[in-house]
Amino acid sequence: MITHSAHEMAAAMAAGEITSEKLTQQHFDRIAEVDAEVHAFLYLDHEGALAQARTVDEARGRGEKVGPLAGVPLALKDIIVQKGIPTTAGSKILEGWRPPYDATIVTKMKNAGIVILGKTNCDEFAMGSSTENSAYGPTHNPWDLSCIPGGSGGGSSASLAAFEAPLAIGTDTGGSIRQPAAVTGTVGVKPTYGGVSRYGLIAFSSSLDQAGPCARTVLDAALLHEVIAGHDPMDATSADVSVPQVVNAARSGEVKGIKIGVVKELNGDGYQAGVRSRFEESLELLANAGAEIVEVSCPNFEYALAAYYLIAPSECSSNLARFDAMRYGMRKGDDDGVSAELVMNITREVGFGREVKRRIILGTYALSSGYYDAYYGSAQKVRTLIMQDFNNAFAKADVLVSPTAPTTAFKIGEKADDPLAMYLNDIATIPVNMAGIAGMSLPSGLAPEDGLPTGFQIMAPAMQDQRLYSVGAALEAALLSKWGAPLLSRIPALGGAK
């Protein structure tokens, strides 16, 4: 049953064809079979997951009404806290820490009967585009184990593609849900900023971070989106508005009369030929389904990457100050008479990895007196310009589209020593975070030149997340009828399975 979609699994459980306990065990068996190769998981909670599964089975047995995803297993990115379960954010500085509380989205998923299998690998504090910055070693792309699975949420995307879980949670600060989805042939959604609670999401860049659903189908992502969305008094930046009707939109998949704006600046030089040809093909399918395709221009997007690499590091240099070796996490060098300040320094030297140090220093520099106006201040102005570009574009189109990432998955190690080349992976996803709007990536096929998945990005105005699902479902259906089977049916076998 592990290759089915989450809603098919839920339907099978509702029909009494399989129990959640059995389904959960099948996923643990699959993980045992392939995760030595993929390394998607940092921690597995066999006991907790199976207990939750039995609870759902019992409720169902008593004839109680359960949620649409009750009993379905899920993989949780290790940057979201779960009570009593080791949570590291991919960092040594949090090794062994067991949070004393649940993130709001974890509480919501538990209440919905979702079974959390374990915690997935990610770049340290979600800083990266390849999952190579995890202190616990890289995750491998199930399409080609020598390639990256995207990042920072590479563990979540790889677990879906490897059929280790049908659902996952990611977080997206500059593309960390969408780019991993693109390079693994899965679906990932960054909801509107404020649409999903950040309480219990270990902060990287607070004005950009957003948790969201990852899945193998658009409808599955919508079902999970509806579970985790909604206002949360525990998050001061949570929007107190009604949740967009994403499930209805995903079920109808109607695009007749919808205006789709192709962002001119996000599809040209620097985009791999196969990525572009699959993108064009998807546009054609959407036009055939009744959408109107127009071209829009967002001239300031070319500054988005530079502004992002000032704003995100600035916020992270402040956020990561909480790792002070005093209240939780690692403490090193605490010998008698050593000052607290020195203990803090020694702990951070050992506890933080290279990319994290790089960004803390860059952010501290950008915020320092004398440089503030030139760097952080200018970046904030670019943010205004990007929002204006989006406003102008959304006046001409209901949604905007682009390739999700400029290339397919690259080799592990290929860009590890070139931070600027690595940052370019997020060139098409970053503007969405800067403006706080909604974005989705779904598979658009395989690039002919390397046989690896390509992603199609859809962007919608703030709190219009349902538009992502209408267009996404329409494209997914058109591609499915063209291919005859889901893209992931073409993934090479792992672990000698099947």
Added chain:
Amino acid sequence: MTDQELAHLSTEMDVILNAVARVQEVATTDIPPTSHPLPLRNVTRPDVVVPSLTPEQALSGAPAKEDGRFRVPQILGEEA
């Protein structure tokens, strides 16, 4: 950081700073800065006690603790 890390990073920093300095090309004085995507003012809640972590839970991750408090290295001058 180690000397090796510092040497590596100082070269990288120059390259990264040159790249991100591009923001200055368009950031003219007439553009207002945006710090946050939502137009939020101060968010407050009624001042009532709600359940929260117990002292034991709050201390559960502490590297060192004593008498229900965090135990920290010395924070004042070396000469005690």
